[in-house]
Amino acid sequence: MASVCFYFQVHQPWRVKRFRVFDIGKGGRYFDERSATNLNNERIFRKVAEKCYLPTNKLMLKMLRAEPRFRVSYSLSGVLMEQMETFGEDVLESFRRLAKTGQVEFLAETYYHSLAFLYSPEEFDEQVRMHSEKLHSLFGVTPRVFRNTELIYNNDLARAAERLGFHGVIAEGADHILGWQSPNFVYRPQGTTLSLLLKNYKLSDDIAFRFGSRAWEEYPLTANKFAEWINAINGNGHTVNLFMDYETFGEHQWEDTGIFKFLESLPREVLKHPDNDFVTVSEAVERYAPVGELDVTNFVSWADTERDLSAWLSNEIQHDAISRLYELEPAVRASSDRRLMEDWRRLTTSDHFYYMCTKWWNDGDVHKYFNPYESPYDAFISYMNVLEDLKLRLGATTTTT
């Protein structure tokens, strides 16, 4: 068998608005930029909704109805779900329709798409719990497979997922953790009884990054050709894990690349081979027993060529910002001020640290493209001013109580 397992990440951060030293202590909010810039969260959400979420969901619904064997899995971050409620009832409704098909699974993650696992076990647990509750309240489902922010993973993460009651976890199928082994099997994370699904980064990136590239020798990629690559795995693998950002469809790969037509034709082409099918992440976990144990000591992620933590944590400003954020955690908890807590948590989102990344000479263009700030330094300056404002608010709550 070769089971195709699609998982799409759907996430939008609450970007911090331009917050200057003069704004500190003035009672202003942090995430409500109204200007026509890329810091305006509503503007970005609507842009992506029109280009990607709405048309892709519409197409997915059509495909799921047309082909009962088709399956997809999604991970919607908690902050994305908040933004759907605030800026996009239409998008929320379209995901509800997908959920009702019974062919769609939702994954668990940290509500705030955060790096909490690296800094605070307590906060991590709470954000995972919050996320499951949110999924349940919006879609009536309970997730069973865990995906950590940006597929950041190691043995400890797998143990935490097990402790929280999940039966599966997913990670990047990076060469340096697999060695000679194939990503197309289910593995057992060392020291757990969980199942681990690994992203087939070659085939995933063919769609997510290379699809529209005319310089690529496989251009143009047709569904027929892609299905043949999947057929080649038949017999020497169980699952082909195609994990990518949902924004691939229509936003990273524009409609004129033919990405939607490719997607629409794919189920038919894949199912032409009698031994192929589609699975959700839990179906993969249930159907295929782990073929071996995988020992991952160092953190691995799906970002950049390094596939490590360096996109969020490599320079001094990133380390400084995140450690000053988590220094405030005890005081924020002690304040039991719900708005303060929510603001602090929105600041835990990994994107804030990604925007401060300065290793542009390696994968520069990707970082520049995804950065709504003029520079990583501008991202840091607004963020640190916001932290200082938050600190003042904390001081105010402790003196009044």
Added chain:
Amino acid sequence: MALRVLMFGWEFPPRSSGGLGVACFGLTRALAQEGVRVRFVLPKRMDPEVNYMDFSFADIPDMVATGVNSMLYPYVTEEGYLSYYQQAGVGIYGSTLFEEVLAYAARAAAIARASSFDVIHAHDWLSFLAGLEAKRVSGKPLIMHVHATEFDRTGGTGVNAHVYDVERRGMQGADRVIAVSQWTKNIIVERYGISPEKVEVVHNGIEERDFRRLPSELDSWKAQGKKIVLFHGRVTLQKGPDYFLRTARRVLEFYPQAVFVVSGIGDMLPQMVREAVLLGISDKVFFVGALWDEERDKMYQAADVVMMPSVSEPFGIVPLEALANGAPVLISKQSGVSEVLSHALKSDFWDTDEMANKIVSILKNESLQSTLRTNGNREASAVTWSKAAQKVLGVYQGLAHV
């Protein structure tokens, strides 16, 4: 056979008053390393009997410099020139700056007749007429190199029509124009009506040299927890010293331990001293005069941040020098150097609030200072004269048939 260039400039180290001389020196030396032979012609005050003479620089063995007897010196206005001229008390040559420019051009023609070369390369308007004359008598291709336009020098108001005319005629008469930045190219295209295809952007570089940590004379300030914000450059409209002072006042509202140093002289200095008093920050602003070489590097090294709030800066070597000395920089977006630096804080020169916001942040956050310093230093060290020379050589080769 080596490519031979007849080059016209108007200043050269060690006797230079600004970036142009440094740029000509850096470019010429790098061209010499590419095997180009340069005859560098520049105005020089000499015995009135002498029209011109050759001399040489120990640092660039392949270059011959030709001094033309003249009182031209850079960064003058017509009015400034006259007062300088009267002070000097010399009356043999032209009595106005323009007559002097014409006299320089006339001597250029004589030099062009007497020497052999493949291309002519003239730097900025004072030498443009010389370049045109050399082309007229020799028929060789002419390149005009624009380091600054009249619009930069005047901040856009009070543009001298004569200067503008010389600049425009020079660029029209040239076979190619080199602009030191896209910023400058845009001015050349929009304000002078030169076709964009004719204009090549060649960014300046900085001298490659080893970083040397120098003893600071400002340790006592540092020991008191003071943070130093530096303005280094000519104190003149183009460089935005007034925006520096207004930013200083705003910064001090949020960061009282900051001190502001102005190193440089210029026509706006008396006005700036008065403005510091009017803004009520005269005890936090220090005017230290023009600093050169080691003194300047010491000041860069002591600075916590170097600001270049230029109103219109064709290139701007100061941020690169600062970064080479380990000082992070805040530069105006109205500058050519911002096209080659991504690891710098940037702002519009007029947005003193935004500049204050950034300065306060850099003074408060050691991590920001350090990240900008490390990344900026690496980036600046890649902005070399050798890259610039290779592009210039490409322009020569496209024109010269040798």
